[in-house]
């Protein structure tokens with residue numbers, strides 16, 4: 752399982768964000784994508800997610816069928832329970848509710864969210880809500896997980912809990928890429944990709 756970027760470059764209008772980016776992403780590794788605001792972290796995630804095509808260069812997916820994106824803001828359905836949020840991707844795949852619910856509860860426990868299972872999304876703290884988004888991603892068990900600034904909206908304690916959760920996402924069958932400004936998240940990653948423009 753591997754994603755290869757070959758001489759990727761991207762520009763908006765006549766402004767190049769980055770050029771000549773050649774990178775290999777492999778399973779079982781956490782990658783931090785860093786660089787100042789506006790350096791193109793989200794744009795590069797969008798290219799890897801095939802949401803936009805790079806202006807130049809190519810991207811190759813080797814045994815990667817599903818790329819899943821966890822956004823910076825935790826979006827949920829206010830009145831639906833935490834367990835429902837994790838079960839939904841399973842139900843959408845056609846799984847029976849009696850099978851999906853125990854799996855959802857198991858995932859919540861693994862993410863330290865067991866006590867929140869029956870609580871409505873609107874009652875969760877910012878850190879719990881962000882961890883729930885990561886737990887929901889796990890229900891899909893994607894081969895590539897893109898996470899955009901998961902701790903940006905959080906206080907230090909909540910951010911630390913999300914960072915711990917991120918470490919648990921490492922899997923031999925997954926590539927995980929996190930765009931972040933948070934040094935504790937960067938420290939938890941195996942590799943750092945720096946998009947800081949060269950002068």
Ligand SMILES: Nc1ncnc2c1ncn2[C@@H]1O[C@H](COP(=O)(O)OP(=O)(O)OP(=O)(O)O)[C@@H](O)[C@H]1O
Nearest residue numbers: 763764768786787788789790791792793794795930
């Ligand atoms: N669709 C678009 N059209 C024009 N310019 C864009 C578009 N999307 C992004 N940009 C610009 O490209 C630059 C890089 O944006 P991007 O969101 O990738 O940066 P980032 O490193 O993720 O920033 P941040 O850390 O603030 O989230 C910014 O200057 C942004 O305004």
